[in-house]
Amino acid sequence: MIVGIVAVGTVVAGLLHEPQPEPIAIPGCAEVIPPEDLVRVNYAFVSEGDADVSEVPWRFEAKAQAMTDALIVALPTGAVVEPDPFAPAFGFDALAVRQSLDGYADAFGTVTVGDRTGTLTVTVWLSSEPVGPCFAGVVDERSTQADGTVLDIQDSKDASRVVAQATDGTRIDVSANGVLTLEQVIDIALAPGLRASAPA
Template identity: 35%
Template sequence: MAERTPSRAITGWTVGLWSVAAVAGGVIVGGLLHEPEPELTTAAPTTSVPATSTTTPTTPVRIRAPVTFPTQIPGCASVDAPSAEEYGSVLGPGSYDNPAYPWFSGRKAVAMSTALRATLPTEVVVEFGPHGRSLLFDPILGEPGSAFGGFTGASADLRRGDRGGSLWVTVEQSDEPVPACTAGWLDERRVVPDGSTIDLQKTWEEIDGIRTLSHRVSAYRPDGSRVTALATDAPSGSMPSGAVPLTVDELITVVLTPGLAVGDPIPPGTLEPPLPCQVRVDSSARLDEAAAIRVNAALRDALDGVTTDRPLDDLRPSDFGDGGLCQTVRVTTEGQASTLSVSIALGQPTPTTPPQPGPDRYTPATRTTAEGAVIETREEHGTTADRFGRTAEEFTRTLVLTAPGGTRIDVTSTAEAPSEPLSFTHLETIALTSSSAVR
């Protein structure tokens, strides 16, 4: 059966931790027990709950900032006692077209992402990474009112001068009232001119003695939108930088950004989300942003006579963390409606023998170019079924180019009958162009 790339417009697998997912509902991030900063506290506390530490023989030592209660919080008529933190997880297929969320769609996710990126300060750089770490809003998990899920989130690593960190923004729709002020969940509450209620918090958490700082702002907007932005000083996979790259005031601007609210319109011409892609090897050496820029620039002119839903100039690391670069686009040329996937990996072995004939469903071939690159081609025919049980006949052409230095380029075109995939001539042009640009 031919390999079929799932449409991100239909499904996406996501894991959400409740301690993070709860941000969208104004619950917590970075710790329940937090002592409000002195300048944000209007009355001296009478009881101090010390910083909490949790550890087991198999987990790191985790310490959170302490909370003071009873206390007063600016903007709050009363303050509830801190309650126990809840943990949980949600795993499953999220959808951009879930009828349970009529306000949300793939195009809405792209419009929200565009608005979010545009509102960041000009000196803040979104670090190069996969779409899942580039402020693209994800499909929604769960049903409305469920304990877990029900929100869409976008995340990225950020850099501002010598300050590195991360940003996570969630959006959901809710008809629940603004939650009560609870000690440890906010440092200040404001009501802004458009009627939104804003909760602000600065806190920290230590794991094995390494402290991570965070700023969190949640907006409860008049149309029922709940938008939360969490910024930390810890880029993914790196040590904390000691300074959060976004201030609380900048996060207020983020959560009030036009285009992020549930009811904000989708601008004309907004595209569907990019299709998911995967590097077609188990592992590859990392290809950095400079290499991606070279390849993307070269590929802009490699599709002569072929139209696509978006330019083939956004190769990125895949969300699977397997190294290399990839991109998948929709071919819209009449009679050739299909998907086109490009994968680039480093450090791969050069094939030493031609592929052996297999079942009748594919016909392999191989040759070596004058420059020593090995080019393998195959065609596959198969029947596929989607999640609704609908079947389709698919025709796939794949070309794999392995250069002498170990650079491997996989180019695949898949079409449903009666459309035809792109020709091997087109696939080879893309592979040769990519190979030359990587070096």
């Protein structure tokens, strides 16, 4: 009788056990965080290892200007940055960095290439953290370049985003909406002049 009870209990436990979802695979990613774990994991990763304002070279005008020049050069041939009287000039602002709490440098503008016009946002920061896992739904593909730079790529019909994690600790987040191809976004993310170690 005891054996029968144990057997029935095993069957019931098996019926109540929910099957585990199949592991998510993302090209180039050794570890993938599934969507249901994103909230829990994000709390552990936010700002961890990021440099503060006193450590970033783009707090100085010469470096911020050199990065702006590098960004302009990295735009595709024929690209036009549309003037906006109600927004800051397209480029990195050292004063804004010094006044920030996180030491991030941001450049935002409206760009026209051929018959397409859209927005381009570039954010640069410095981190001592190693390259982490890929987040499902945030990264479509991870690519490692010959110099060790890691690219996390997300691409859709009208928008592309590439986050470059360079070996000197520079993080370069490039997002284009309504303009630029994925290859053009990658070119910007890989621009040497945007890195912390590049001379001003």
